[in-house]
Amino acid sequence: MTPNVRDVLQGVAVALATPPSADAGMAYTAARLGMVGSLAMMAAAEADRAARDAALENAEIRALFAEAGAYDADGALAAAAKETDPDLSVPALDASNARLRRLLIGLHEKVETADDAAMNRRIVALYVTMAQIRRMGLGGG
Amino acid sequence: MSGSLSEALAAYLGRTWGQPVAIEGLARISGGASRETYRFDAIVGAERRPLIVRRDPPGSLIETDRRCEFMALKSFNGRGVAAPEPLVLELEGAELERPFFIMARVDGGATASPFSPDPYAPHAARLGEDFFGTLGRIAAADTASLPIAEVCEAPALGQCWKRELDYWAGVIDTDELHPQPIVRAAIRWLYRHPPPPAQKLSVVHGDYRSGNFLHDGEGRILAVLDWEMAHLGDPLEDLGWALDPLWRHNETERVAGMVPKAEAIRIWEAASGLKVDPAAFAWWELFASVKGQAIWISSAKEYRDSGFKEPILCFSGWITARRQDEILAAHLTRLAA
Numbered sequence: 001m002t003p004n005v006r007d008v009l010q011g012v013a014v015a016l017a018t019p020p021s022a023d024a025g026m027a028y029t030a031a032r033l034g035m036v037g038s039l040a041m042m043a044a045a046e047a048d049r050a051a052r053d054a055a056l057e058n059a060e061i062r063a064l065f066a067e068a069g070a071y072d073a074d075g076a077l078a079a080a081a082k083e084t085d086p087d088l089s090v091p092a093l094d095a096s097n098a099r100l101r102r103l104l105i106g107l108h109e110k111v112e113t114a115d116d117a118a119m120n121r122r123i124v125a126l127y128v129t130m131a132q133i134r135r136m137g138l139g140g141g
Numbered sequence: 142m143s144g145s146l147s148e149a150l151a152a153y154l155g156r157t158w159g160q161p162v163a164i165e166g167l168a169r170i171s172g173g174a175s176r177e178t179y180r181f182d183a184i185v186g187a188e189r190r191p192l193i194v195r196r197d198p199p200g201s202l203i204e205t206d207r208r209c210e211f212m213a214l215k216s217f218n219g220r221g222v223a224a225p226e227p228l229v230l231e232l233e234g235a236e237l238e239r240p241f242f243i244m245a246r247v248d249g250g251a252t253a254s255p256f257s258p259d260p261y262a263p264h265a266a267r268l269g270e271d272f273f274g275t276l277g278r279i280a281a282a283d284t285a286s287l288p289i290a291e292v293c294e295a296p297a298l299g300q301c302w303k304r305e306l307d308y309w310a311g312v313i314d315t316d317e318l319h320p321q322p323i324v325r326a327a328i329r330w331l332y333r334h335p336p337p338p339a340q341k342l343s344v345v346h347g348d349y350r351s352g353n354f355l356h357d358g359e360g361r362i363l364a365v366l367d368w369e370m371a372h373l374g375d376p377l378e379d380l381g382w383a384l385d386p387l388w389r390h391n392e393t394e395r396v397a398g399m400v401p402k403a404e405a406i407r408i409w410e411a412a413s414g415l416k417v418d419p420a421a422f423a424w425w426e427l428f429a430s431v432k433g434q435a436i437w438i439s440s441a442k443e444y445r446d447s448g449f450k451e452p453i454l455c456f457s458g459w460i461t462a463r464r465q466d467e468i469l470a471a472h473l474t475r476l477a478a
Contacts (some may be wrong), residue, residue, distance in 0.1 A: 002318040003442045003459050011449035018450065023146040023179065025168030032171075035452040042460065048154070094447070101320035108326055112333075124470070124477045127323045131467040136460050 005050055008043040009084060012036055042136065053133050054093035055085055061100040064107075064126050068119070071110045077103060096131070146179065146237070148414040150194065152182055153236040153348050154243075157229060161185075166288035176368045180246055191248060193225070195369075196241035197234075198451075205231070206372075208292040211242050213344060213371035216287035221278050222333035223247075223354075223364050236384055250355025250363040253398070255388050260351075261398055267360025269399030270408055272351075275362060276383060277412025280343045299338040301375040306331055306428065309435040311444050316435075316442040320329075323469045327427055330476060336424035340415050349379045350388040351397040377417065380409055381425030386468045387433060387461070427476070430469045437462035 003011070015036045020029040065072075065081040072078055080103055085096055103125070111119045147164040154162040169183040176195040183190040197207065207230065217224035226245040234240050253260035261268050284290050296304045310328050313321065347370025355364040383397055384405065390398035396405050406417050441458025444451065 001470065003444060003455055007445065007449065008455055008459065011444065011455050014449045015452055021169070023167055023169065028169035028171060032452060035456060039452055039455055098320055101322050105320060105322045105325050108322065109329070112329060121477045124326070124473045127326065127466075127470040128474060131323065131463070131470045134463045135467060136463050 004094065005043050005047050006090075008039055008046070012040045012043065046136075050090050051088055051093055054090065054097050055088065056133050057130050058085055058093065058097055058100055060126060060129055061097075061104055064122065065100075065103070067122070068107055070116075071107055071114075071119075077107060147181070147239075149236040150181065150183070153231075154185075156236075158185060165189075168295075175367075188385050191246040192228070192243055193240055193246045194237075194243045196237055196289055197239045206292075207240055207242060207369070208373045209289060210369045212287075212289040212292050213346070213368040214244060216282070216289045216344060217365075218278065220282075222275055223362050224368070225364050225366075234261060247355055247364040248356055252366075253352050253390075255350070255352040255390070258391055259398060260390060261356070261360075264358070264360035265395065265399045268362070269395075269397070269405060271356075271360065271362045272354070272397060272399060273383070273405045273408040275365060276346075276349055276379055277409040277415075279346060279349075280379065280409070280415060282344055283429070284342050284344055284373055287344065289371065289373070293371070295342060295373050297338075298340075298375075301339045301378070302336050302424065302428070303375060303431070303477060304330075305378065309432045312435040312439055316439040317367040318438075318442055318445070321434070321438065321466075323466050323473070324431055324438075326473055327434075327469050330473070331424065331428055331431065334424065336375075336419065336421040338376075339377070341376065342373055343376035343379075345372050345374040345376070345378045347379070347382075349383050350385070351383075351399070351445040352388065353391065375425070376413060376415055377422055377425040378428070380406070380417065381422065381429040382432070384426065385429045385433060386471075387430075387464060423476075426470075427472045430465055430472060434462060434465045436470065437465055 002086075015032070020032075024032075062081045062083065065077040068077050082099060083096075085093055087093075104126075108123050111123060147167045150167070151162050153166045161183040165182045165184060167179055169177065169179050175198075177198045179194050179196075179335055180404050181192055181194065183192055211230040214224045214227040218226045228243045228245065230242040231237070232240050253338075259265070284295065306328070312322060313328070346365070346368060348367050349365070353365070353367045354362050358460060388390065388397055389395070392398060394401060396402045399405070400408070410416060437457050438454050440454045441462065444454035444458055447454070449455070
């Protein structure tokens with residue numbers, strides 16, 4: 001996902017190392033620092049769960065691919081469904097996730113072309129699951 | 142810019158107004174993430190003029206047309222919409238070295254964070270009348286007679302949806318750093334189910350939502366802010382954006398933290414003289430979430446490309462993007478049922 005924990009913490013470091021503009025004023029500088037602090041706190045929470053979330057999402061996508069034989073003429077989905085994630089580092093899981101997501105987009109396009117309402121609902125249900133896995137608890141209701 | 146922003150503003154305004162100008166109280170303010178926004182007082186003789194300068198940043202949430210923003214303010218200032226008075230626009234940057242414009246400052250109001258709970262109570266219902274009534278009046282305006290028509294393209298009524306969808310889908314094509322199947326599915330649905338032509342051509346504020354206005358704390362809007370995405374298009378576009386669940390302050394019953402959805406639509410219809418066709422509006426509601434996700438995806442890219450400097454870009458590209466995916470998935474679930 002983007003930005004990942006490394007990106008966020010790199011940004012926190014850059015923001016803290018950059019002197020505030022003389023034109024910014026105290027209120028803006030304080031608000032900006034508050035946001036930097038919030039990002040650091042959220043990065044701490046994300047660090048605990050990033051690998052688990054990516055692994056969970058990858059497993060959910062692979063489970064769907066195992067049900068999509070009708071749309072798998074070249075066997076790419078079946079092959080992806082059998083893969084595992086031996087490297088549990090976040091960059092490796094994210095790279096695997098990107099490959100799976102690309103295949104998922106292609107699968108959904110084929111399902112839409114075939115006007116397969118049942119499989120479409122199954123994919124949309126997966127989208128709900130993916131969004132819930134990545135949920136961070138902020139925003140509207 | 143060799144000196145400070147204060148010095149540059151004093152030099153610019155002194156040259157423009159033909160008399161010495163002193164700058165006091167210059168301070169950057171949060172919000173309006175597509176521009177650097179500063180408040181200041183310009184002292185001209187015995188007169189103190191409270192002003193705002195909005196300058197292009199090195200990087201921003203989204204590229205926008207500053208001429209449309211300026212002319213949108215000019216179109217509505219003093220015409221039944223609380224739009225601040227625009228004063229000068231400099232496309233070449235002059236003494237400030239980046240494009241900017243200056244407008245009159247509206248003091249004494251408050252803004253709300255989109256993520257704070259119940260920010261308008263106990264005046265939420267009254268504010269909802271003003272908020273959705275104002276949006277209805279913007280939608281009702283005859284665009285041909287407004288200054289914004291001089292600088293913004295007027296699409297055909299049947300092409301309003303496509304122009305916007307093409308643009309924001311293109312932003313995602315350009316800026317996506319990680320594959321995004323949820324918003325991709327939404328984009329395909331929108332192309333497969335185009336809405337009917339717009340009822341009329343309207344000014345679209347482009348970012349009309351809770352948090353983008355100053356209010357007096359008693360249910361009245363003092364200034365509608367952040368017109369940087371203003372354009373001409375379908376009036377339902379702004380209504381869909383204003384009602385997006387992202388701006389609901391964690392509520393399920395009230396939209397924008399103010400009034401129930403049906404009441405918001407009633408107020409808007411009464412003020413605009415237009416009707417909300419449910420099928421057309423379903424399209425614009427989904428489009429609003431696609432547009433939102435495009436902005437958040439663009440923010441994430443800008444955050445990386447600009448050297449990880451602006452925390453608001455990180456917040457938008459990370460936290461807000463994830464919430465938007467939830468909203469998009471909920472829309473797609475309803476449409477697939």
